[in-house]
Amino acid sequence: MPTNALNHSHTDSPSHPFPIEQLDDLISPFLVTPRPGINLAKDYDPSFKASHLKKSKAKAQLKAGIKSLAKYQYLLYAQNTHSLLIIFQAMDAAGKDSTIKHVMSGINPQGCQVYSFKAPSATELDHDYLWRCSKALPERGRIGIFNRSHYEEILITRVHPEVMEQRQLPPHLIDEQIWERRFEEINNFEKYLVNNGTIVLKFFLNVSKEEQKERFLERIDRPEKNWKFSINDAKERARWDDYMTVYEDMFNHTSTEWAPWYIIPADRKWFTRLVVARIIYTKLEELNLHYPKISKEKHRELLKAKAILESNE
Template sequence: MTDKHSHDDSSLNPFPIKKLDDLISPFLVPPGQRISLAKDYDPAYKAHYLKKSEAESELQKGIEALAKYQDMLYAQDTYALLIIFQAMDAAGKDSTIKHVMSGINPQGCQVHSFKVPAGEELDHDYLWRCSRALPERGEIGIFNRSNYEEILVTRVHPEILEQRQIPPNLIDKHIWQRRYEEINNFEKYLTSNGTIILKFFLNVSKEEQRKRFLERIELPEKNWKFSVNDARERTFWPDYMVAYEEMFNHTSTEWAPWYVIPADHKWFTRLVVAGIIYAQLKALNLNYPKVSEAKHQELLQAKEMLESQK
């Protein structure tokens, strides 16, 4: 048997921003309140930072601090952390995951990228494939896109629903409201069983997306990231913004809130995401397991044996 003891925060590397809550609070989508994506969230916002180098320096220290709490999450083996990333193309999901999680022990973290469902996935409900990829206790699971695609892409392109193996009578005007409720209930179930959920929307502007698309075309090493379909989807930008707004207004809950992160400056995006993850882990009051007295005596005996060996 093991019990827990409180850790000493002074032994941990703190996140380098003194007023971390003030930095991250503007990006929360308040549960129960309707928001306007265009009016309430600026994709180019970068707080007080004038220099990219300043934010990058703080991010590096923040990554080190984040790693400490991830180590305790893994050791305690009580909570799981699920991080969901949604965004328009070229918003920086891959690079944010790469940079923010660079200090994390791979043994305690898994990333799942969800593409267009196919094969066996279509023979199950839309939550099935994400359910299979949920993190175990002690681990961090990252979803690069998720079940939320089924209330985003399929809402913008309703013809996709007709291609799904869904009974026709279930494809009605109430389908989106049902799915909001289903997702909320699913996430409530997860949080009630120890899975913490953080949901990030990387909010890139349409103009910044255009610049990044052009860069992908102009740079040979980035050609593989681009397809002509990416350009076609830009014509549906207004429809996607409506779909995202409705998603935020219906699925940002007290137990699994959404954060709309400015994404025009990737260095700022990474800093804010790292700060939110760190703040969430810190709030869990994680502890390293403390061994029982019997186990402690075994360790002392083992120490004596090792010290006497040559």
């Protein structure tokens, strides 16, 4: 029996590669390079789309890309050295849920986990603010998705100072330097993850205030979407400018070389999904994933097992 009888007939690269025609320019415009002075209103257009892309073509490319992501996820799981953490932050109705649903639709549920972080529980408040996110980190070989994340602790707590008073911190720690400390803590936390094999991808879905209003009205007008809307959503919308200010400060301080932010136009959901999928695919492609190589001894054992199986009915 030839010694290569157990060689895989397929290659490690996806059999359905992500369509690359004119898609490379879907990454760099949205990458937030480490720099001060980011201005969402001036620098990032929520309604932007690539001029060469039509909705129908984008949907076809996304469908093909999802197959490629599924193959890379399998390689990630098989190699079992890296993990991938994907963080989504956005204003309400920006499309986080639908983006996760569509982009990850081909992923094996056994290799992916999604956590939606709501207001912290009493138990979580008895720990540091990174504790609950640390517990939810993906294992090696797996993809973890955070729908909101530890970044809420430098967003909502700044827009609503009364929330910080509920965090059970010693009063002397709630001072003027707390946000600078938290920026540093988060950057160090993410660098630690990267240094231990976890790739960190951070997406901000940048929806316009006008589009958010339309989506809120749709949730009110369509009975099957009523459950997705509450009066608090409208109240939070009144703090739009405050949120934009703290988001910009967050980008300026936490878009790092090891874990940069991507600010994705979110007024057109079909374009949002394609860009997010393309960035995830590109990051997995850069890992040079491959199936584990087995030892000569293991190979001989497999050949023996194959011979036994073939000699018996």
